[in-house]
Amino acid sequence: MTMTIEQLEQFDSLVQRIERYARQKPAYYRFRVGLLAALGYAYVGFVFLLLCAIVWALRLAVLHLNAEYLIDRLNWITFLLALGVAKLFFFNFPRPKGLELNRQEVPELFDIIDEMTAALSAPKFHHILLTDDLNAGVFQRPRFGFFGWQENYLILGLPLMQALSPGQFRAVVAHELGHLSGNDHRFSGWIYRIRKILFDVAEKFQKEERGVFFPFKWFFSWYGPFFNAYSFVLARAHEYEADRCAVDLAGANNKAEALIQLEISSAFLQKRFWPKLYKKAASLQEPPEEAIANLLSELRTGISPQDASKWLALGLAEKTDNDDTHPSLSDRLGAIGYQTNPEELPAAIEETAAMHFFGDKLENFAASVNLQWQKEIAKTWQKLHAQGEQQERNLQVLEEKSQNSYLTVEQSWKLAYLTWKEKGKAAATPLFQAVLDRESHHPRANYQLGQILLEQKDSRGIGYLETAIAQDPEMEIAAGKLLYSFHRQEGQLEKAEEYRERSEAIYEDWKRSRRERGSISYLDRFLPHNLPAEEMEQIAEQLSHIPEIREAYLVRKAVAVFPEKPLYVLGIIRRFVKGTGRNYKYDPDLIAQIETELNFSGEVVVLIFQQHTAKLKNAVRQVESSLIYHC
Numbered sequence: 001m002t003m004t005i006e007q008l009e010q011f012d013s014l015v016q017r018i019e020r021y022a023r024q025k026p027a028y029y030r031f032r033v034g035l036l037a038a039l040g041y042a043y044v045g046f047v048f049l050l051l052c053a054i055v056w057a058l059r060l061a062v063l064h065l066n067a068e069y070l071i072d073r074l075n076w077i078t079f080l081l082a083l084g085v086a087k088l089f090f091f092n093f094p095r096p097k098g099l100e101l102n103r104q105e106v107p108e109l110f111d112i113i114d115e116m117t118a119a120l121s122a123p124k125f126h127h128i129l130l131t132d133d134l135n136a137g138v139f140q141r142p143r144f145g146f147f148g149w150q151e152n153y154l155i156l157g158l159p160l161m162q163a164l165s166p167g168q169f170r171a172v173v174a175h176e177l178g179h180l181s182g183n184d185h186r187f188s189g190w191i192y193r194i195r196k197i198l199f200d201v202a203e204k205f206q207k208e209e210r211g212v213f214f215p216f217k218w219f220f221s222w223y224g225p226f227f228n229a230y231s232f233v234l235a236r237a238h239e240y241e242a243d244r245c246a247v248d249l250a251g252a253n254n255k256a257e258a259l260i261q262l263e264i265s266s267a268f269l270q271k272r273f274w275p276k277l278y279k280k281a282a283s284l285q286e287p288p289e290e291a292i293a294n295l296l297s298e299l300r301t302g303i304s305p306q307d308a309s310k311w312l313a314l315g316l317a318e319k320t321d322n323d324d325t326h327p328s329l330s331d332r333l334g335a336i337g338y339q340t341n342p343e344e345l346p347a348a349i350e351e352t353a354a355m356h357f358f359g360d361k362l363e364n365f366a367a368s369v370n371l372q373w374q375k376e377i378a379k380t381w382q383k384l385h386a387q388g389e390q391q392e393r394n395l396q397v398l399e400e401k402s403q404n405s406y407l408t409v410e411q412s413w414k415l416a417y418l419t420w421k422e423k424g425k426a427a428a429t430p431l432f433q434a435v436l437d438r439e440s441h442h443p444r445a446n447y448q449l450g451q452i453l454l455e456q457k458d459s460r461g462i463g464y465l466e467t468a469i470a471q472d473p474e475m476e477i478a479a480g481k482l483l484y485s486f487h488r489q490e491g492q493l494e495k496a497e498e499y500r501e502r503s504e505a506i507y508e509d510w511k512r513s514r515r516e517r518g519s520i521s522y523l524d525r526f527l528p529h530n531l532p533a534e535e536m537e538q539i540a541e542q543l544s545h546i547p548e549i550r551e552a553y554l555v556r557k558a559v560a561v562f563p564e565k566p567l568y569v570l571g572i573i574r575r576f577v578k579g580t581g582r583n584y585k586y587d588p589d590l591i592a593q594i595e596t597e598l599n600f601s602g603e604v605v606v607l608i609f610q611q612h613t614a615k616l617k618n619a620v621r622q623v624e625s626s627l628i629y630h631c
Helices: 005-024 026-064 068-089 107-119 158-163 166-178 186-207 214-230 232-250 252-282 291-301 305-317 329-335 353-404 409-423 425-438 443-455 460-471 475-489 493-517 533-543 587-597 611-621
Strands: 127-131 136-142 150-157 526-528 549-557 567-574 603-608 627-630
Touching: 005 026, 005 214, 005 232, 026 186, 026 214, 026 232, 107 127, 107 166, 127 353, 136 166, 150 158, 150 166, 158 166, 158 252, 158 291, 158 353, 166 232, 166 252, 166 353, 186 232, 214 232, 232 252, 232 329, 252 291, 252 305, 252 329, 252 353, 291 353, 305 329, 305 475, 353 409, 353 587, 409 425, 409 443, 409 533, 425 443, 443 460, 443 475, 460 475, 475 493, 533 549, 533 627, 549 611, 567 587, 567 611, 587 603
Parallel strands: 127 150, 567 603
Antiparallel strands: 136 150, 526 549, 549 567, 549 627
């Protein structure tokens, strides 16, 4: 559910107050959460009965007039009105996607799930789905919308099963079943499920701008965020309770090692596997057929102990915050009494859960999941392919221009960055250095060169990253992680802890900055861009090569957090290009093209002005010298 910056800050403040209250008066807190949950159902039930009463009263009024010729028509109208009222409450929640598993194919997997379901008095699952995610979860789909009658799904990620041993996998499934447990934590589980349903309902009303019954939209615009915040503390406590269920059924070691393995595997996929795979989109028009098979193979053999220790240390350094009900890794391990050291990794897994449960059928399941992944990612892959081609063209143009004429600093930066993306670190290093020879305090060039040097165990990277942080305080988070990992690997634990504390100190400001920069509204204050004429000419020249652009406006948004770092807003007015037909670029595709081809190292948000953003367009156009291009 989308919240404004003010709502997010109010949410954080409310959660902090409720946490204190819950510690002081836990019984009263749980009672209040129960009343709030009941209020949601009571309001919907009241409105439902009220509408039915109004419809029936109208029918009685017409009957009282003795207008017999209207009776048949009135019955039909009453029936249609009743259907309309009912439709307000019976939402259609989509079924989750995944490959359906059946007991005949994997009987042992179903037997273990049945065993744990019975042990936790959890409801039985109607469907067990296999997906391409490094995750597992339970999903209850209400058949009758707000009024329930749940259809229960257990969703298992094939990569997750490949990353864990059978015992560790058992702990993960037990945790998910713990969310539905009917044992000692029944109330927390009920609130956990109600919270999800009410959250989905509130989000549904928020998204549907038209045709939404006003009393619902008004009520849930207040109730949704408030109940979300008020029940947040209980939902987080329920995560700990689900972890205890996992410990009871699978053991503390299996639960802890599952958390550790998933932390490491998640970092590997995000930082190594998926970026390397998506890079192939530039040369491949279709998603590869062996992607999931390669993923499973690399999860087994592609993670070095050095990388595993580094990623585990970073995971353990993360702190619990209010962005998610899940506690941090270190807090979850501490709650089950497990002491860990990033240098002491869990023992290597001889047989993964995927190998154990699927046996000789694993290859077939991987192929089926890959087909599903190919279908789901097809459109995204096409966009990545187009962006890759655009990047290659832009790189070629910049390389040719660098041989024949003078590049601006921003063009030199883009040349270095695209070279790094397309050709690797070795080719890009001298180009980043060339940018710094011209502008020694360029924050992004300092960051990229510092990152490359630290990856090569070269301590000169520290100075470059410190310069980047000095020029752009937001880089304290990303650069701090690099410096923390480097000093840990060098055995300089005190220095590593210093960088961790620095990142932690600025983290709340960084979150506020991301929120502030993540939304653009006509209510914001906009300032002239104040860029040099040379750079403006370069930007205008680049925009002139995109035929869909009629006018372009550039301004700065006034920001309260880190005001020394400008946030630019580039507003585009489209023009109709005759003969585009099937090649017509929709707004997201046009924005992606502009972002890819624009040689601009500052932080910029690209917007397409439409009818519903007329107020924003007017606010931007009123800024002095905001029009930078028109044709």
